[in-house]
Amino acid sequence: MVSTSVKNEILERYHEGRMAHAFLLETDDIDECYNDVIEIVKKLNCPYEFQEDCKNKECNLCKLINANNLPSLITISPIKQVIVLDDINYLLDKFSTIPVYSKFNIYIIKEAHKLNMESANALLKFLEEPTDNILGFFITNNKENVISTIRSRCQLFYCTYNREVSDKINEDILLNVKLYLNSIYHNKDDLLYNRTHMINLYDERKEWEEFFYTMFYYLKDCCFGSRDDKIDMIKKISKESLIQIILLIETIIKYIDANGNIDLILDKFVIEMRKYYE
Ligand SMILES: [Zn+2]
Structure with missing residues (x-):
């Protein structure tokens, strides 16, 4: 410690x-x-x-x-x-x-x-x-x-405590995180995907916060630790981009924390993400 x-x-x-x-x-x-x-x-x-x-x-x-x-x-x-x-x-x-x-x-x-x-x-x-x-x-x-x-x-x-990442990650949420990341990586209509799939995924701000925290810890672990469950997107982008994405997620969590509108936050996330996987 x-x-x-x-x-x-x-x-x-x-x-x-x-x-x-x-x-x-x-x-x-x-x-x-x-x-x-x-x-x-x-x-x-x-x-x-x-x-x-x-x-x-x-x-x-x-x-x-x-x-x-x-x-x-x-x-x-x-x-x-x-x-x-x-x-x-x-x-x-x-x-x-x-x-x-x-x-x-x-x-x-x-x-x-x-x-x-x-x-x-x-x-x-x-x-x-x-x-x-x-x-x-x-x-x-x-x-x-x-x-x-x-x-x-x-x-x-x-x-820094570097608690075991597995302590922080809920597997159900992680599954949603992976689906989301992969889908916006493969999907040209990723903003539409926000409307059709994402916006109804969670009701509570707290749940969205948890979702993005899970994404944060998962990607951080993929970047600096060893995980054998890396999704496609992560394998294909550079480590530099991955670090930028992790920083982006931190910002997204701040917006959620500051009572931002979830629709707009998801769209912002997708638009910012495009920079790293195009
Ligand atoms: Zn004492």
Whole structure:
């Protein structure tokens, strides 16, 4: 797990007295990365020198963290795709006093790319006038989508987990992905195919998101890993094109995430794809 080195580096910097006040963690697995941040929080604060799992039965701090009850640790997640100003204001208010139970007041922003301008601006107070007892962790799956005023004030780390691709891929969805990719590769009427076959495939935005994530992981694995189920299209295009397609899918997922119209997104996908297989 690559992230072990990130954990160690942050802790090492802490012990050397040169730790940053804010971190931007770009990851391929937000939940896994969040768990790692929690472990860093324990290691920074645990009075019993937290090891793999705090063994000290008296350690209230680790108990409070495990129970999600430590007042000096606040996690903020998006509500309906947005990190709202109310949550940021709550954080600013809670952290206006020094921590009582732990060394640091620590906030974690999950899916930091979902901070809107007003939430980000409110948070800048912490980033522009850092105090020694406040630490911030911003977790995102794409640093480019994090508002630049936040991004530029954080120390950047990459936490890649390379979870087994098979864990992430649902075989039924994968089958649909392969059919789609092959059909738009062979089909001149690929936009029509969107109307006749694709648009009714899923009802929910979440399902479309999963569909394109499956495509993303499958193609990534075809490109950088070894898969013996490569479809025609993949065998015939160059690796360079394949990488471009993977980047395209990332963009498509962003559009879906941002509430874009699915019809238009599918058409955009097909039109962009043509560049790579013509
Ligand atoms: Zn502990």
